[in-house]
Amino acid sequence: MKVLVIGAGNMGFTYAEGMASCPLLSKHKLRIYDTDPKKIETLSQDDRFEVYHNLEDCLPKSDVVFVAVKPYHSEALFEQMKPMLNKEQVIVSLMAGVTIDTIQQKLNAKKVIRTMPNLPAQVGKGVTSYTESEDVSKVELILVRNLLDTTGTSIHVDTETFIDASTGISGSGPAYVFYFMQSMLEAALKMGFSDYDSKVLVSNTFEGAIELFNQSNISPERWINKVASKGGTTQAAIDSMEDNNIKELIQEAAYAAFDRAVELGKDK
Ligand SMILES: NC(=O)C1=CN([C@@H]2O[C@H](COP(=O)(O)OP(=O)(O)OC[C@H]3O[C@@H](n4cnc5c(N)ncnc54)[C@H](OP(=O)(O)O)[C@@H]3O)[C@@H](O)[C@H]2O)C=CC1
Numbered sequence: 261m262k263v264l265v266i267g268a269g270n271m272g273f274t275y276a277e278g279m280a281s282c283p284l285l286s287k288h289k290l291r292i293y294d295t296d297p298k299k300i301e302t303l304s305q306d307d308r309f310e311v312y313h314n315l316e317d318c319l320p321k322s323d324v325v326f327v328a329v330k331p332y333h334s335e336a337l338f339e340q341m342k343p344m345l346n347k348e349q350v351i352v353s354l355m356a357g358v359t360i361d362t363i364q365q366k367l368n369a370k371k372v373i374r375t376m377p378n379l380p381a382q383v384g385k386g387v388t389s390y391t392e393s394e395d396v397s398k399v400e401l402i403l404v405r406n407l408l409d410t411t412g413t414s415i416h417v418d419t420e421t422f423i424d425a426s427t428g429i430s431g432s433g434p435a436y437v438f439y440f441m442q443s444m445l446e447a448a449l450k451m452g453f454s455d456y457d458s459k460v461l462v463s464n465t466f467e468g469a470i471e472l473f474n475q476s477n478i479s480p481e482r483w484i485n486k487v488a489s490k491g492g493t494t495q496a497a498i499d500s501m502e503d504n505n506i507k508e509l510i511q512e513a514a515y516a517a518f519d520r521a522v523e524l525g526k527d528k
C-alpha cells in the first residue's frame with residue numbers, strides 16, 4: 261500500500277514519522293509532499309521517506325492520501341489535486357473544520373475520512389477522533405485506523421459534530437494544559453524558585469497527577485478531595501478557583517474552540 265502525506269508540518273510530519281514504520285506499508289516507503297523547499301531538503305536526507313516536490317509524481321499512484329495543510333491552504337491544494345485523483349483513493353483529512361462534504365465536492369472524491377489529531381502524537385501519546393463518508397469500506401476504515409494508531413490511540417465517532425467537538429477537547433486541548441502549566445511556572449518563579457526548580461516542581465506535579473488518574477478508576481473530583489484537607493491549603497486554592505469560576509471559563513474556552521471548528525467549516 262502506498263501512503264502519501266501532503267504537508268510536512270507539525271501534524272503531517274508527526275503522522276508521517278509514526279506511520280513510516282507501519283508494517284501495512286510493506287515494502288513501500290512513506291511518501292511526503294510539501295511546498296516548502298527547506299522542508300523538502302531536510303526530509304530528503306531521511307531515508308524513512310520518499311520525498312516529493314511535485315504532486316504529479318506522487319498523488320496519482322497513492323492509495324491513501326493524508327491532507328495536513330492549514331485549512332486556509334486547502335482550497336488551492338484541492339484545485340491542484342482534483343484532476344489527479346481517482347475514486348478508489350482514500351483521502352484522510354487532519355484539518356480542523358473542513359467538512360467531508362466540502363472535501364468530496366472540491367476533490368470530486370468519494371472516500372473521505374475526517375480526523376482530529378493532537379500534538380502528543382509526536383511522542384506516541386496522541387489521540388485521534390475519526391469518522392468517514394458512506395463509501396469508505398470497513399476494511400479501508402480499519403486500515404486507516406491502524407495507521408492513525410501508530411501515533412497513539414484513536415476513537416471512532418459517528419458524526420462530524422463530534423470531530424468539531426473533539427477539536428475543542430483533545431485537538432486544541434494540549435494548549436490548555438500548557439496554559440495551566442505556564443501559569444503555575446510563573447507562580448513558582450514569582451515565589452522565588454529558579455527556572456530549573458520551577459520546571460521540576462511543575463512538570464512532576466502534572467506527570468504524577470496524570471499517572472494517579474490513569475492508574476485508578478477515581479474521578480478528578482475525588483482525587484481533589486484526597487489532596488485537600490478540611491480548612492487546609494488546597495481548599496484555599498480550590499475556593500479561589502471556584503470564586504473565579506475557573507471551571508466555567510475553561511468549559512467556555514473548549515466551546516470557543518468547538519465553535520471555531522464549525523465556523524472554519526463554513527468558511528470553505
Ligand atoms: N498543530 C496542531 O496541534 C494540530 C493541527 N491540526 C490540523 O493540522 C493541519 C496542519 O497543521 P500544522 O501541522 O500545525 O501546520 P504546519 O503549518 O506546521 O504544516 C503545514 C505544512 O503544509 C505545507 N503546505 C502549505 N500549503 C501546501 C500545499 N499546497 N501543498 C503541500 N504542502 C503545503 C506548509 O508549508 P509552509 O510552511 O511553507 O506554508 C507546512 O509545511 C491544520 O489543518 C490543523 O487544523 C489538527 C490538530 C492539531
Ligand SMILES: O=C(O)[C@@H]1CCC=N1
Nearest residue numbers: 355356427431432433
Ligand atoms: O488551532 C488549530 O486550529 C488547530 C486545530 C486543533 C489544534 N490546532
